[in-house]
Amino acid sequence: MNLKITLASVAFAIWIASAFAQNPAIPHLETKGTTKQLIVNGKPFLVLGGELHNSSTSGVSYMATLWDKMKKKNLNTVIAPVYWELLEPEQEKFDFTLVDSMIHGARSKGLHLVVLWFGSWKNGYSMYTPAWIKGNTEKYPRAKDKDGNSYEMLSALYPASQNADARAFKTLMHHIKEVDGKYQTVIAMQIENEMGLFGSPRDYCKVANEEYERGVPTDLMTYMSGNKEKLQPELDSAWRANGYKTNGTWEAVFGKSKFEKKDLSVLSYLPEELFSVYHYAKYTGAVAAAGKSEYPIPMYVNCWIKQAMTSYPGKYPSGGPTPHTLDLWRAVAPAIDFISPDIYVPLKSARLTMEQYKRPGNPLFIPEYRPGAQSATEAFWAYGQLDAICFSPFGIDDLEPEEDEITKTYEVLNLAKDKILENRGKGNMLGIYLDSTDREQQFDLNGYHIKVSFGGASNAEMANIAVGVKIKKEQVAGGLIIANGPDEFIVIGKNMSFKLQPITPDIKKSLLDVEFMDEGYFKEGKWITTRRLNGDEGTGGGDYGFGFMNNKNAYIKFQRQKGDKYSLLRFKISKYN
Missing domain, CATH: 3.20.20.80 (Glycosidases)
Incomplete structure (x- = not known):
């Protein structure tokens, strides 16, 4: 050309x-x-x-x-x-x-x-x-x-x-x-x-x-010369190894052809x-x-x-x-x-x-x-x-x-897509994937160190009062979490639990609780609450963990939904002494 x-x-x-x-x-x-x-x-x-x-x-x-x-x-x-x-x-x-x-x-x-x-x-x-x-x-x-x-x-x-x-x-x-x-x-x-x-x-x-x-x-060659040392590493390193030539045969510019069948890092031919x-x-x-x-x-x-x-x-x-x-x-x-x-x-x-x-x-x-x-x-x-x-x-x-797991995934993503679109490219949204091999995912977000764990039944399930919910052993679990303001999060998930710990604890307010946890969806970018979750269904002081939780952390579990669907939740953490 x-x-x-x-x-x-x-x-x-x-x-x-x-x-x-x-x-x-x-x-x-x-x-x-x-x-x-x-x-x-x-x-x-x-x-x-x-x-x-x-x-x-x-x-x-x-x-x-x-x-x-x-x-x-x-x-x-x-x-x-x-x-x-x-x-x-x-x-x-x-x-x-x-x-x-x-x-x-x-x-x-x-x-x-x-x-x-x-x-x-x-x-x-x-x-x-x-x-x-x-x-x-x-x-x-x-x-x-x-x-x-x-x-x-x-x-x-x-x-x-x-x-x-x-x-x-x-x-x-x-x-x-x-x-x-x-x-x-x-x-x-x-x-x-x-x-x-x-x-x-x-x-x-x-x-x-x-x-x-x-x-x-x-x-x-003109394009490459104009982007010298800015090209993707694979190309720049091959070109550099051959003296950054500005003309010549393909082998003179990019190196002699070689073949390696097993090592994927080698760029054969x-x-x-x-x-x-x-x-x-x-x-x-x-x-x-x-x-x-x-x-x-x-x-x-x-x-x-x-x-x-x-x-x-x-x-x-x-x-x-x-x-x-x-x-x-x-x-x-x-x-x-x-x-x-x-x-x-x-x-x-x-x-x-x-x-x-x-x-x-x-x-x-x-x-x-x-x-x-x-x-x-x-x-x-x-x-x-x-x-x-x-x-x-x-x-x-x-x-x-009804046989395809993507049906449930897209159902909840449709409810959250406005918020996902709003937060693309901002660095305050994270995806979650867990299974029986990789049972934990940890990250920092919105001032908290967050540990997500695979499995974990809600209180209603443990008490055997989750009427109409069929319990089955999951192979994978996934979702995503979005920082939605100070101490506030939007989260999608099922078959997982969250532990949130402040990165820098407030000495005057060192104890944590979940201020509220709402189930809902987004419509034209605005959150619509369908129900407030509390007590057996999600949160609420000592009742949530039957007295066993460390109140210097905040905890979230997902109640299993009918039809094994995903939950879309908005929750906020409160701090107190």
């Missing part, structure tokens, strides 16, 4: 800014504190999402049964695909039947949509391209291995494929603006899906070989992978820019992450937005608003992944998370701990609402 193309990217960014200034009402991102906020219909919006299976919106009658089910699961947003092969079955002849059915179906239940563009790549493969693309490999070439054999995947280095994809996506965005612009059912777009190359760290087609030998493009990143990002960014020229709502790309089973590029899709390549994606694809991880790994790795994608300028948006009780509980941690914009289990259409 040359300077002319770089200037074109700048011009595009200016054009988008101008277009947005003329129409600020469309879905967009705004900076708030240390993070970004999604704005829908002029108000901050928290995506309580679920992603459908790949083929669920490929038939009108099949998808018609989904929307009521999604509403009953307490989602406010469904993440669902549009398929290039069905949108443009014949070149430049478009069929919007499925798109319209999806938009109208979601809108009829008061749901929003994030649309997945299954264009040139889905999970790295080109399975959703139209037949007229698949059958014309001369015009739309496939990627090649070292021996010249074709992969199933399109090559990212040929303008004809990029232009065809961009034209189709531009047409889709024009249609979405026409049928949905005033309703804002569609609030964001995903460009491609887990794009990248399987089987090899880079494409070995003729054009790719020529580009690789030509060396690192000028526009990328780094120069080849970064070459692939440059061209996939260039291609995908062009598709996004074409769509934004019609309707510039937020657009993102998602990633098949590096993990133990797929530990090197080519084993995972090489060229995708893995954490150590995010700066290159930003440099090459300015039309992409943020980059998102798809998470199907154990809890510890999932936490690390979420932290890697919550970076300055890149809000945490999780379009796919492995479904189950863990994910339904981990949602609290993502929203509370990392200010996530979106959390979305995959295969949301599998289970019935």
Whole structure:
């Protein structure tokens, strides 16, 4: 890419800014504190999402049964695909039947949509391209291995494929603006899906070989030189180790290619992978820019992450937005608003992944998370701990609402979302996740050292007077806590207990009690109390702990709710002598 193309990217960014200034009402991102906020219909919006299976919106009658089910699961947003092969079955002849059915179906239940563009790549493969693309490999070439054999995947280095994809996506965005612009059912777009190359760290087609030998493009070197020692550590350290060269081959700039299968910290095939990143990002960014020229709502790309089973590029899709390549994606694809991880790994790795994608300028948006009780509980941690914009289990259409733990999670988050949105980016909100292995979580908040413990029955349960409540042994527990003013907190939870101790005790008022504990919800940002909890149901001096509690601390337990639902509480601590 040359300077002319770089200037074109700048011009595009200016054009988008101008277009947005003329129409600020469309879905967009705004900076708030240390993070970004999604704005829908002029108000901050928290995506309580679920992603459908790949083929669920490929038939009108099949998808018609989904929307009521999604509403009953307490989602406010469904993440669902549009398929290039069905949108443009014949070149430049478009069929919007499925798109319209999806938009109208979601809108009829008061749901929003994030649309997945299954264009040139889905999970790295080109399975959703139209037949007229698949059958014309001369015009739309496939990627090649070292021996010249074709992969199933399109090559990212040929303008004809990029232009065809961009034209189709531009047409889709024009249609979405026409049928949905005033309703804002569609609030964001995903460009491609887990794009990248399987089987090899880079494409070995003729054009790719020529580009690789030509060396690192000028526009990328200009970006890197302008951000020297400010780049993410993985890139800066590789560049620094090779003398901060300002031109040369990919190996001269980023180091000699190496391979390590077992050690995930080693960046195997780094120069080849970064070459692939440059061209996939260039291609995908062009598709996004074409769509934004019609309707510039937020657009993102998602990633098949590096993990133990797929530990090197080519084993995972090489060229995708893995954490150590995010700066290159930003440099090459300015039309992409943020980059998102798809998470199907154990809890510890999932936490690390979420932290890697919550970076300055890149809000945490999780379009796919492995479904189950863990994910339904981990949602609290993502929203509370990392200010996530979106959390979305995959295969949301599998289970019935009453069988899916996410139904209860989203029920209580809907009651608290106004307060969560108000506190995003302020540093006074924390997520909680506990299980039988990690039974405690400790932190400081609002002047208190807080210890949260797994389990713990309320007094009503211990006295066997919790009528209509079925007691069961929990495997996980989750929630979140928000500082709501001096000595006051908002908390979501179940199957856990809180112990609060002043960080700096008041010598004149060294004893603590819970002044009040109310059950309720938020409506338009205001707290509405449904009932005051006291005595057996929650708090109240000696009765609360049957005389066994240390009154230099404050204690909160959750009464188990009917249907094993979560509690949303507001409580305040009083100090006395």
